[in-house]
Amino acid sequence: xxxxxxxxxxxxxxxxxxxxxxxxxxxxxxxxxxxxxxxxxxxxxxxxxxxxxxxxxxxxxxxxxxxxxxxxxxxxxxxxxxxxxxxxxxxxxxxxxxxxxxxxxxxxxxxxxxxxxxxxxxxxxxxxxxxxxxxxxxxxxxxxxxxxxxxxxxxxxxxxxxxxxxxxxxxxxxxxxxxxxxxxxxxxxxxxxxxxxxxxxxxxxxxxxxxxxxxxxxxxxxxxxxxxxxxxxxxxxxxxxxxxxxxxxxxxxxxxxxxxxxxxxxxxxxxxxxxxxxxxxxxxxxxxxxxxxxxxxxxxxxxxxxxxxxxxxxxxxxxxxxxxxxxxxxxxxxxxxxxxxxxxxxxxxxxxxxxxx
Amino acid sequence: xxxxxxxxxxxxxxxxxxxxxxxxxxxxxxxxxxxxxxxxxxxxxxxxxxxxxxxxxxxxxxxxxxxxxxxxxxxxxxxxxxxxxxxxxxxxxxxxxxxxxxxxxxxxxxxxxxxxxxxxxxxxxxxxxxxxxxxxxxxxxxxxxxxxxxxxxxxxxxxxxxxxxxxxxxxxxxxxxxxxxxxxxxxxxxxxxxxxxxxxxxxxxxxxxxxxxxxxxxxxxxxxxxxxxxxxxxxxxxxxxxxxxxxxxxxxxxxxxxxxxxxxxxxxxxxxxxxxxxxxxxxxxxxxxxxxxxxxxxxxxxxxxxxxxxxxxxxxxxxxxxxxxxxxxxxxxxxxxxxxxxxxxxxxxxxxxxxxxxxxxxxxxxxxxxxxxxxxxxxxxxxxxxxxxxxxxxxxxxxxxxxxxxxxxxxxxxxxxxxxxxxxxxxxxxxxxxxxxxxxxxxxxxxxxxxxxxxxxxxxxxxxxxxxxxxxxxxxxxxxxxxxxxxxxxxxxxxxxxxxxxxxxxxxxxxxxxxxxxxxxxxxxxxxxxxxx
Numbered sequence: 001x002x003x004x005x006x007x008x009x010x011x012x013x014x015x016x017x018x019x020x021x022x023x024x025x026x027x028x029x030x031x032x033x034x035x036x037x038x039x040x041x042x043x044x045x046x047x048x049x050x051x052x053x054x055x056x057x058x059x060x061x062x063x064x065x066x067x068x069x070x071x072x073x074x075x076x077x078x079x080x081x082x083x084x085x086x087x088x089x090x091x092x093x094x095x096x097x098x099x100x101x102x103x104x105x106x107x108x109x110x111x112x113x114x115x116x117x118x119x120x121x122x123x124x125x126x127x128x129x130x131x132x133x134x135x136x137x138x139x140x141x142x143x144x145x146x147x148x149x150x151x152x153x154x155x156x157x158x159x160x161x162x163x164x165x166x167x168x169x170x171x172x173x174x175x176x177x178x179x180x181x182x183x184x185x186x187x188x189x190x191x192x193x194x195x196x197x198x199x200x201x202x203x204x205x206x207x208x209x210x211x212x213x214x215x216x217x218x219x220x221x222x223x224x225x226x227x228x229x230x231x232x233x234x235x236x237x238x239x240x241x242x243x244x245x246x247x248x249x250x251x252x253x254x255x256x257x258x259x260x261x262x263x264x265x266x267x268x269x270x271x272x273x274x275x276x277x278x279x280x281x282x283x284x285x286x287x288x289x290x291x292x293x294x295x296x297x298x299x300x301x302x303x304x305x306x307x308x309x310x311x312x313x314x315x316x317x318x319x320x321x322x323x324x325x326x327x328x329x330x331x332x333x334x335x336x337x338x339x340x341x342x343x344x345x346x347x348x349x350x351x352x353x354x355x356x357x
Numbered sequence: 358x359x360x361x362x363x364x365x366x367x368x369x370x371x372x373x374x375x376x377x378x379x380x381x382x383x384x385x386x387x388x389x390x391x392x393x394x395x396x397x398x399x400x401x402x403x404x405x406x407x408x409x410x411x412x413x414x415x416x417x418x419x420x421x422x423x424x425x426x427x428x429x430x431x432x433x434x435x436x437x438x439x440x441x442x443x444x445x446x447x448x449x450x451x452x453x454x455x456x457x458x459x460x461x462x463x464x465x466x467x468x469x470x471x472x473x474x475x476x477x478x479x480x481x482x483x484x485x486x487x488x489x490x491x492x493x494x495x496x497x498x499x500x501x502x503x504x505x506x507x508x509x510x511x512x513x514x515x516x517x518x519x520x521x522x523x524x525x526x527x528x529x530x531x532x533x534x535x536x537x538x539x540x541x542x543x544x545x546x547x548x549x550x551x552x553x554x555x556x557x558x559x560x561x562x563x564x565x566x567x568x569x570x571x572x573x574x575x576x577x578x579x580x581x582x583x584x585x586x587x588x589x590x591x592x593x594x595x596x597x598x599x600x601x602x603x604x605x606x607x608x609x610x611x612x613x614x615x616x617x618x619x620x621x622x623x624x625x626x627x628x629x630x631x632x633x634x635x636x637x638x639x640x641x642x643x644x645x646x647x648x649x650x651x652x653x654x655x656x657x658x659x660x661x662x663x664x665x666x667x668x669x670x671x672x673x674x675x676x677x678x679x680x681x682x683x684x685x686x687x688x689x690x691x692x693x694x695x696x697x698x699x700x701x702x703x704x705x706x707x708x709x710x711x712x713x714x715x716x717x718x719x720x721x722x723x724x725x726x727x728x729x730x731x732x733x734x735x736x737x738x739x740x741x742x743x744x745x746x747x748x749x750x751x752x753x754x755x756x757x758x759x760x761x762x763x764x765x766x767x768x769x770x771x772x773x774x775x776x777x778x779x780x781x782x783x784x785x786x787x788x789x790x791x792x793x794x795x796x797x798x799x800x801x802x803x804x805x806x807x808x809x810x811x812x813x814x815x816x817x818x819x820x821x822x823x824x825x826x827x828x829x830x831x832x833x834x835x836x837x838x839x840x841x842x843x844x845x846x847x848x849x850x851x852x853x854x855x856x857x858x859x860x861x862x863x864x865x866x867x868x869x870x871x872x873x874x875x876x877x878x879x880x881x882x883x884x885x886x887x888x889x890x
Contacts, residue, residue, distance in 0.1 A: 041848075067577075067833075074580050075742060078379070082746045084753060098580065173563040176578055212563050232471075345579060349400070356564050 034060040035286030036085030038278070040072040041065050043089065044306040045299070053293045059286045069178060070095065077102045080279055086287035089132060089275040089294065093122060094181055096129065096274065097341030105129055105276035108288055112295040116312045120272050122337055129274035132294045133309035136242035136329045137182035138268040139169070140261045142224030145236035154237065156266035157190045160203060167207035170221040170235040173356070175348050177213050178271070183239045184351055185340060186269030189333035193343070197354060204355055209235060218244070224261040226252060242268060242328055243308040246321040250305070259325035268329035273309065361706035361768075362722070364698075368761050369729055372740025373589070379743060380586025388583065395587040401571070405591070408567040411482065412551040415489035419546050420539070422490055422645070423497035426638045430498055431505035433635055434623040441642070442498075443876040448646055449495040450822035450872045452843035453555025453829075455865040458850055459649040460488050460560055462656055469652055484560040489553065491645060493546040500542035501535060508534055510622050537606045544603040548596065552731050554829055568592050572733045589736050596731030600724045650869065657862035665859035681860055684845040685867060688825055691756075691841055695763035695824035700817050702764065703771025710772070711779035726772050729765040734829025737762060741834060753834075759841070762830040767820035774816040778809050818879040822872050842868045 037043075043065055054061060064085055066072040073095050076088055080103065091099045099105065105128040113121070113130060120131035139160065141153040154160050160169055172180030188196040211217050222228040222238035225248060245259035275294050277287045293299055300311035304318050310328050311318065381388050395401055430442060448456060463469050464478035464487070471477050478484040508531060516526035554569040566574070568588055575585040626632050657665055669682040703726075710723050729737070741762065745752045752758045782805060790800045828843040835844050842864060849861035 070580075071577050074577060075739075077580075078739060078743050079746060079753075082751075175574065176563065210563055345581070348579075353400070 032283055032286070033058060034062060035087065035283050035290050036062040036064060037290065038064045038066055038072065038076055038083070038085035038088045040069040040090040041067060042069070042307055046302050046306060049298055049302045052298065053290070057286075057289050057293075059283075059289060061290070073099055073104075076278070077104055080104050083278045083280055086278060086281035086283045087275060087290050088278055089273070091129065091274050091276070092178070093270075093272045093274075093335075093337050094178065094185065094340055094344065096122060096337040099276070100128060100337075101341070103279060106279045106281075106284075108277045108291060110288075110295050111292045112313065115314055116295060117314060120312045122272065122274075129276040130291050130295060131312045132273050132275050133300075133303055133307065134270060134272045134312055134328070135309045136268040136270055136332050137179045137186065137239065138242045138329060138332075139183075139264040140222070140224060140238050140240045140244050141264060142222070142236035143260055143262055145223055153262060153264060154267075155264050157187055157199065159264075160208075160237070160267065161199065161206050163206070165206065165237065167209075168235060169203070169207075169237040169239075170209040170211060170217050171239040172214055172217050173210055173212050174351050179214050179239050179241070180210075181344075181348070182269040182271055183267075184347065185335055185344075186267065186333040188343075188347060189269070189335050196347075197350065200351065200354055208355075210355060214240065224248075226260075237264075241308065241326075243304075243310070243322065243326045246319070246324075246326040247308060249321050249325055263326065263329075265329050265331075268332040270329070270332040270334050272312070361702045361709070361726075364702050365726070365729075365765075368741075368745075369732075369737070369765055372744040373732060373736055374740075375744040376582075376736055376740040377586045377589055380582035380584075380589075391583050392587050392590065395584050396591065401584075401588070404566050404568060404571045407565060408551060408569075411485060411489075411565075411567070412547050412553075414482075415486050415493070415550040416543050416546045418486055419490045419493045419497055420543060422641055423494045424501065424539075425634055426494070426498050426642070427502035427505055429635055429638045430502040431508075432510070432623055433626050433631060435626065435635065439881075440877070443873060443879075445498055445642060445646055446495040446876050447650070447869065447873050448491050449493070450819075450826050450876070451492075451869060452826040452846070453492075454559065454843055454847045454850065455653070455826075455868060456488060456491060456649070457555055457559030458846075458861065458865065459653040460484060460491070460556075462652045463649050469648075482565065485553075485557055485565065487645065488556045488560055489546075489550045491649065492556070493549055494642075494646060496545050496549070497542045500545065501538045504538040505531075505535060506622055508622070540606045541603055544599055544606065548599050548603070548731055551595065551599070552592065552733070554734065568595075569733050573735045576735050576739060585736070589733060592731065592733065593728075596728060597724075600727050600731070603727075604724045653862055653869070654866050657859065657866045659862075660859055665856070665863040668856060668860050669863055681845050681849065681864060684840050684842050684864065685871075687839050688842040688868075689871075691759050691763065692821050692824040694757070694760035695767055695827075696817050696821045698760060698764035699767030699771050699820040699824070700813070703768040703816065703820070704775055704813065706768070707772045707775035707779055710776055711782075723772070723776075727769045730769050734762075735833060737765065738830050738833030756839070758834050759831055760824070762834060763824035763827045764820075766827050766830070767823050770819045770823055771816040774819060775809065775812055778812040779805075782808050815879050818875050822875045825868065825872060825875075 043063065050061060053059070062085070066075050066084070069090055069092060072088075073091050076083065077099065088104070091104075100123065107127045108130070109127045110130045113127070116131050118124075120134060122131070123129050139154065143153075145151075146153045151164060154162070154165055159165065171183055174180040174184040184196075187199055190196075191199050209221065211221060217238050218225055218240055219227040219233075220231045221233045221235045222240075223233045223236050224238070225233070225244075242263050242265075245261045245263060248261055249256060249259050275291055277284060277291060281287050295313055297313060297316055300313045300316040301318075303309060303311060304322055310322070381391060396405070426445070430438070461468065464476070464484050465471070468477070478487070513526050513530045516530050517523065521529065551567075552569045553567055554573065557565055557567050557570050558573075561570070568591065572585050572588045572592065575581045575588065626635050659665070660668075670680050706722070706726060741758060742753060745758070752761070786804050787800050790804050791797075795803065825841075826843060827841075828847070831841050832844050832847060835841055840848065846861050846864050846868070849857045849864065
């Protein structure tokens, strides 16, 4: 009895859907003059640097920020048969095996790869990924706290378990946060597959606090960051990055004479980020040009202040704040991606039941 | 009927099936053995146990605190009642991120309680339970209060005349009549808290995890799709069972009672007991519902001269490609599209379900329509990504994806609001009109439409508010250069610094005001036969 309405409404809805499809087709049909970058939320580049690339190559760059690093990789793997873009940036050494084993990338040897440090090239034989930047996950300390209490800041993993540092450290959940995971992997690299659990038992007994994410740890619990001080944070040790002290200087309302925080260089774990040409990319030529751009000197020197990471290309200049307050670690802990892949899930599981339960 | 079925098949069943199959099918063979493997793991068992008991505790606590309010709204008449009813409903349509941050500002580190008494409840189960009460208070008040106001008070009075004590009269007369509504409300609260995501994620810290949070972690972080698929199926089964029981109680409620006009049953409070009850309810509402929202508003005003609000119009912040205030406009557009889809789909489904000749199969669809409320948003989001990726349905880059996902959540509310009203339209009226020579279109326009117009508006309003606040699925599929309000709030919250935090609070306040305005409008339209929400 209400058939006509049904029909009218059905037609209406059909039109909405059709018009939606129409606009989709216009966008997704890749004209060879545009290249789409899929990345995580932290991707950032100076406008003029990106415009330079567009001018030189004639490609228009679309950026699709697809959640945090883990989510972006997972989504890219799920959609790899029909990818959302041409080039992916932001898979790090802790997730690299997952991306490679799932066949996310096709090989491409970037122009300028020879200028990147050999230690960063973790897929040397097949060149499915190109290193773009690196960073160090390290414990940061609140200089004022340790000066006031006439304490030497801890320097090594082992120091953190000592009684004079009881109830001072806050770290992140290794299951949900990438610095949290990095710190766990660093401890495993330092103490070995069989002994890291004993170390964490000691840390737990020494009052380590675990929160879900880096933001909460650094901006609420840590007493050394300007936000943490305001929020009443009372932990003078936090798992963060070697490049965090420069950020404290650069973003301060009134520029301090020196960084308010320091880095415990014996607690560092190295993180390297890669870019790759997505399999089934619609514009592989543009993607290749973009990867070349990522290891170009111009981009590499622009990168540190945008993403707070260090350049992998030798000789690329870093800002003065970095060399002064936040050098990269000289001897960070490292771990082969294959070993990380083989152990990560199991370790996170035992870490969770050991520390959180 | 065909259109709603097609809609749910295409945009719900298929994507969810696709992602479950991706997890559970290896080399084309279903790995059913994984189910037993996964559910016997101690970690997973722990999650299942926590999910269940916190949902039970939340439901009990909500009933305890909200049932007196249901009585007050039903039986007492006081100035400002309409406004208060809108106020208690605001939390229900607020996005969980906003509510989560409001609670954090109240009970978290450096929050109000911390400043006053040094009490911190975040990362304890109490914060989760209180937040669940905050969200679901309105479900109980509206469902139970709505029915209570239509129960004839003379029945209870008659029992008193015949010598029953007040308690006995209530227990023997009112309670049995109310029981189905209480059961329906309790089941709804249980469903919402059983599948709770944002609240647990923000307030629970790393130790607490519900099934829904665990599905999110397994899919998005651990990338163990087979475990996620098993957990999705477990949640499906649980939600299906809850909905089946719920449908049964709803049918019982529709069947048995003779109802009166609610306007006639409410009176001015008399005696110390009623005044005390009213005061108690007002205090509860003030502390539990209004205070967190007030803290939110106050924090948004911390900067002099509405600084945080003015900062919203500035695109240079770097968090987005556009000025945050742009999100308001985006959200409104999406919500209008989502509401249109939800009303069309939900309305057609309700019309089909309301027909007297509807068979068992169609009635079963009634419960199925509620399923999207109980299925993990991340499952739907990932499902969209892998199922809707081929022309002509490659919608992954299209703006329509967001309204579609929001409509999935909005449509059940439309059905629930429209169905009782449509069932109440006397079929003989239509037949009479037809006999007098009206065309079917004219019958609909002149008989059905005038009777259901208000319900339709209420349904649309609810769908609008729910779409506006939808977070879980939207955050997954919204394009980064076009964030909706809740997505923008979440992203601002995850950024460092006072300015971002203040802007998040300011945007939350805007969102809250829009939702409250929509609800106040609904209060004016409220027909008392409509709906459970």
